[in-house]
Amino acid sequence: MSRPAELAAQVRLMGFDVDGVLTNGDLYFTPAGDEIKVFSSLDGHGLKMLMEAGVEVAIITGRDSQMVAHRARNLGIxxxxxxxHDKRAVMRELRASLGLTAEQTGYIGDDVVDLPILRACGFSATVADGHDFVKSHVDYVTRKGGGRGAVRELSDFILAAQGKLDALHQGYLNR
Incomplete structure (x- = not known):
């Protein structure tokens, strides 16, 4: 098993940034100033599969958006x-409330502002189109870009490392 897979096998809480990870990072605004975000349905199902397999999922983001709240409700997050402003502190508090260690937590972010939380988790990841400096400081870099299947790829990687992916896939064949 590779070092990233060994780390991913320990994850019981996975945190996700939004802009650039759950979305492609583009910001759209209507003439009235309302924000629009586009999410991948593949990524959404990856998050659901993580939760189904017993991995807690958290969204920890610097921006505030009704669309993100709606998406989280829709997925059951x-x-x-x-x-x-301090993602690392939020992760530390959440981890403590769930009785988990740093080694049992993971986070995926795409920019340098995510480095403090990425470095505070046992498993860290970024997307293919994340900042190059971030890529050099994480355990895993997806092949897909943010908002374009990167979260699904990461979810599958974690589930495979934990030996749960095949059983989840098989469940769809047996329905």
Missing amino acids: RHLFQGV
Whole structure:
């Protein structure tokens, strides 16, 4: 097993940034100033599969968006933290409330502002189109870009490392 897979096998709580990870990072605004975000359905199902397999999922993001709150509700994500300035502190508090160690946590972010939380987790990842400096400081870099299947790829990687992916896939064949 590769070092990233060994680390991913320990993950019991996975945190996700939004802009550039769950979305492609582009910001769209209507003439009225309302924000529009586009999410991947493949990524969404990857998050659901993580939760089904017993991995807690958290969204920890610096921006505040009603669209993100709606997406989190739609997916059944219980841990949503928006408008966060210190993501590392939020992860530390959430980890403690769930009785987990740093080694049991992971986070995926795409820019240098995510480095403090990425370095505080046992498993860290970024997307293919993340900042180059971030890529050099994480355990895993997806082949796909943010908002374009990167989260699904990461979810599958974690589930495979934990020996759960094949059983989840088989469940769809047996329905």
